[in-house]
Amino acid sequence: MAKAIIWLVRFAGRGKGSSLPGMVSLKICPGILAHLAGQVRRGVVMVTGTNGKTTTNNMIARAVREAGYRVVVNTEGANLITGVTTAFLKAASPVGRVDCDYALLEVDEASFPRISQQVCPRVVVVTNFFRDQLDRYGELDKTISLIEDALAGLPGTRLVLNADDPLVARLGAITGREVTFYGLGEHSGVSSHSTAAREGRFCPGCGRELEYAYYHYSQLGSYRCPGCGFSRPAAGVEGSHAFSSGGTTGCLLAYPGGSRELVIPVPGLYNLYNGLAAFTAALTLGLDPDRIIHALGGYTPATGRMERYRYRGRPVLLNLVKNPTGFNEGLHTLLTLPGPVDVLIAINDNAADGRDISWLWDVDFEMLGEQHHRVNQVFCTGQRGAEMAVRLKYAGFPLAKIHVQEKMHRAVRDVLAGNGSIAYLLTTYTALWPVERILRSCARRDGLENLPSVS
Structure with a gap:
């Protein structure tokens, strides 16, 4: 069976x-x-x-x-x-x-x-x-x-x-x-x-x-x-x-x-x-x-665990985030990447993600507000993309750089089309798989030799 x-x-x-x-x-x-x-x-x-x-x-x-x-x-x-x-x-x-x-x-x-x-x-x-x-x-x-x-x-x-x-x-x-x-x-x-x-x-x-x-x-x-x-x-x-x-x-x-x-x-x-x-x-x-x-x-990252792609010659990173500590470490990594960085944050609140998204207020997004010059733009998507945008606003991140896109496939394509040096995608668990499928349809999985230097 x-x-x-x-x-x-x-x-x-x-x-x-x-x-x-x-x-x-x-x-x-x-x-x-x-x-x-x-x-x-x-x-x-x-x-x-x-x-x-x-x-x-x-x-x-x-x-x-x-x-x-x-x-x-x-x-x-x-x-x-x-x-x-x-x-x-x-x-x-x-x-x-x-x-x-x-x-x-x-x-x-x-x-x-x-x-x-x-x-x-x-x-x-x-x-x-x-x-x-x-x-x-x-x-x-x-x-x-x-x-x-x-x-x-x-x-x-x-x-x-x-x-x-x-x-x-x-x-x-x-x-x-x-x-x-x-x-x-x-x-x-x-x-x-x-x-x-x-x-x-x-x-x-x-x-x-x-x-x-x-x-x-x-x-x-x-x-x-x-x-x-x-x-x-x-x-x-x-x-x-x-x-x-x-x-x-x-x-x-x-x-x-x-x-x-x-x-x-x-x-x-x-x-x-x-x-x-x-x-x-x-x-x-x-x-x-x-x-x-x-x-x-020789380890190859699993899906969404700092998984590497390349889109039209530009590096792309896909990372799973599911709690404040993990998200904070993901943001610290973002700020070590050669900027400016185009960012996508996909937040869902299905049962596997946790229905309560108040944990987003425990994430130190203020570090992005303080170093917003390293970020080109942020696309917020997923079932709770709008709430994510509000959180960024209260963290002091410039409103002109925040974009809410309800349709996930559009949000992924928008961040890939950005003019930053790298695209960095952060997603909760149930958003990871649709984002990964969209990425696979238009970008290729990358090797270590093509990853940008991290300071």
Whole structure:
């Protein structure tokens, strides 16, 4: 049944069939995920957290594949139980046999408890915790408690945790599981203060306000609690001397037994964290460090994760944004691009995006208002394009540079036709796929060698 649905969805051009087959199969046979996952020979790796799941998981998958192993992976980012089940169904034979060494699964935070019970992961990677879709997840404390409780019920699971996020790092002590921490040391881009909304402002143990030696972004940095002494743990895998150049991001990487230079072909400090997480997870699986470095250096971004295109000789970047922290980092990247930049912001409020768009007021669009000379024009589209334009107005962005276009295909073509040095498209989740289809119809996917330099 699942195989037939996958074929029909693709034949009808209605998508990639990344969720519906799993939904139908689970209705027919509720235990199908546990049955299929039980056939994985060497173990399951699960990646969860607020931001970076898709990129981190796909980076791990590339490293594991290049090491010669067969994998199951939900590449498209369908991370609910229906999408995870579909990933196994696609890999299975018509009689339900799965021939793979590892399953590498990106998993939604709210779905983590249910999925982890059925697949029994060997390794769990937690990237970060930020406020995201309050109307769906509730407050961040609720999301973290779901992960905590689920991890406590997974004996034998090893954790790979972000040492720089106090909300993530604490999971090691709470769960009592074996942990490998990864993190980023101090570098020239750190700040002595943070203006962004910090979910981890207070100690997750005693509630005292944390003290920071420096910040990378949001609550990520070097922290210590003056009350109970909780502090950033020593990272087993740590990056130093971080740099960005020519559309790449990298650092000097220290790990047990050696050090290497890590360079990944995507800009943005947050992507460097994804690379660190992927390297640590692959190292935990016993892969050769040199092979991992090589694999990450050839990583190709997934749809909307700083995906590169070229339109009539001009570079185009497509980036998914879904919460204040991720949007802020996307804007920081925008301001490092050679200007002026033509920008499109597509905001939808479907269930998968979050119905409540008040989170846009927590995004630091004021940085665009202050540096509007670097932006040629902004096209606002999607179901809530008009509200996005209002937000930009209150951020002090010049009204003459703001354009509201209800028709998404027109908005995409307008930003591509701009005369800036680069076009930068930022979209919420359900707006990503239509924007990507429009881009594919008129622009070509680009290679790293053609990406403009990032300062």
